[in-house]
Amino acid sequence: MPVTAQEALRITTVLEQELDKRQKPIKLWNDYYGGKHNLGFASPRFQAAFGGLFETFADNWTEIVCDAAAERLTPTGFRFGTGDDKDPPEADKDAQRIWQASSMDAWAKVAHTEAMVKARAFVLVWVENPDADQPEPEITVEDATQCVVAYEPGSRRRRKAALKRWDGEDGYAYATLYLPDQIWKWRRRALASGLILPASLTAGWQPRGDDPDQQVIDNPLGRVCMVELRNRPRLVDDPTPEHAGVIPLQNALNKLIADLMTASEAGAFPARWGTGIDLPKDPLTGQEMDDPGLWRLAVNKMLRASNPAAKFGNFAAADLSNFVAGIELLTGHIAALSRTPATYFMGKIENVAADTMTAAETALVSKSRDKTTFLGEDWEEVMRLAFLVKDDRKRGMNPLAETIWANVAYRSEAQMMDALTKKKTLGVPWRQLMEDAGYTPTQIDRMEVMLQQDADRAARALAFGGVDDITGGGTGGDPVPEPAAA
Incomplete structure (x- = not known):
């Protein structure tokens, strides 16, 4: 049901507060x-002495934690079921074309990374060219700092409203409110720094655009056209980013590494000592003078003294192994808490068997597979909205949509071929084997055409007595005639 401008402004204010x-x-x-x-974890004394030295230092493991999960998530296509078991659905070619037209094979990776880092990412579906005779959907990935989605009371799926707010370059802040049947556009004066002026000075949001017909437009989709991608969704609590639990460990790790560098600067190089050395004396005071040039050591210089009783030596260097052990301990805790394989934190891997690597990645594979379940639902809703843009309600309202994902587990070529061979002996169809091998629906379609072409060539070669080059007989002479119809 359409809402009034006052009600739309109230919804905008509530969403903006969230x-x-x-x-x-x-x-x-x-x-x-x-x-x-x-x-x-730096003490005030440490910060006073070294705060400026390590102000920009960070040994960043949180990036690896987020990227390790995001890089495993690759949608390759969509299916739309018919409910008929005798007609199993294949990858939808129209959905693939829409996906490719919006460059989502690349931007979906960005959406997953944003969700891992910021707990949420958003996807907006709208019409690429509203004036076109045949409307085409446009899919864009939106940032969590600019967007918010509200849901119907008691539901975690039915979207009630969505808001996108951003700062323009013309001194205004802009907002668009998405409702199931209307889209409202607003703007208000903003400070040069990007801060919003108080509503008392700007009268809050004002309709955007000079044409009243463009300030509020109808939403022909009948649904809120923004979809929220949530990382680690919960029943009551908010979703959380992938690295939220390891941030305290990252702080402790930074402290230990800073201590390591401080200790290496102060005590890792052995200090030298000398006894029984006659130092030069000041001719006026008679006091011994510490000659800096006497103790300035280099590779081509030696310490020497005229006194035969003089002795030289050096103190032991500071032992840094305790710092290294602590750093390795914290790194192991980060790997365990985030279910990220320890191999991601190692600079060098030697003599590790493929089966060992597979076992080490079991937790990450399991976590990534769970993510495909929830994110797959969101991408299916995105594709339904895309078909509603094209007024294709059969697929736009289809509850049997399915996202096709690339395998979240990395396998060696030998492991993959062995698994596919065994699946083939069980009767797994060829197309499913190719999906399991990691090929996209477009690649599989292309291979099917090539297989058919190879079969046609083989059949024609057999019809002409095994001649390989059916266009010229393999001798450069006259072309071999086509076989007569039976």
Whole structure:
């Protein structure tokens, strides 16, 4: 049901308040992913002595934790079921064309990374060219700092409204409110720094655009056209980013590494000592003078003294192994808590068998497979909206949509071929084997055409007595005639 401008403004205000609440944690999560860490466990004394030295230092493991899961998630196509067991659905070619037209084979990876880092990512589906005779959907990935989605009371799927807010380059802030049957457009004056002026000075949001017909438009889809991708969704609590649980360990790791570098600077190089050495004396005071040139050592210099009783030596260097052990311990805890294989944190891997690598990645594979279940539902809704843009309600309202994912487990070529061979002996169809091998629906279609061409060539060669080059007989002479019809 259409709403009034006053009600639309009220919904916008409520959604904006929720969006403002999310800004601080999102900034924190994003800073840690980007390596902008505070030296969390440094004492005041340490900060006073070395705070400026390590102000920009970070040994960033949170980026690996987020990327390890995101890089496993690759949608390759969609199916739309018919409910008929005798007619199993194949990958939908129209869905693949829509996906490719919006470059989603690349931007879906960005959406997954954003969800891992900021707990949420958003996808907007709208009409690429509203004035076209044949409307085409446009799919775009939106940032969690700019978007928020509200759901119907008691539901975690039915979207009630969505808001996108951003700062323009013309001194205005803009917002668009998406409702199931209407889309409202707003703007208001903003400060040069991007801060919003108080509503008392700007009268809040005002309709955007000079044409009243463009300030509010109908939503022909009948649904809120923004979809929220949630990482680690919960029943009551908010979704969380992938690295939320390891941020305290990252702080401790930064502290230990800073201590390691401080100790290496102060005590890792052996200090020398000398006894029984006659130092030069000041002719006026008679006091011994410490000659810096006497103790300035180099590779081509030696210490010497005229006194036969003089002795030289050096103190033992500081032992840094305790710092290294602590760093390795914390790194292991980060790997365990995030279910990221320890091999991701190692600079060098030697003599590791493929079966050992597979076993080490079991937890990450399981976690990634769970993510495909939830994210797959979101991408299916995105594709339904895309078909509603094309007024294809059969697929736009189809509850039997399915996202096709690339295998989340990495396998060696030998492991993959062995698994496919065994599946083939069980009677798994050829197309399913190719999907399991990691080929996209487009690649599988192309291979099917090539297989048919190879079969046609073989049949024609057999009809002409095994001649390989059916266009010229293999001798450069006259072309071999086509076989007569039976």
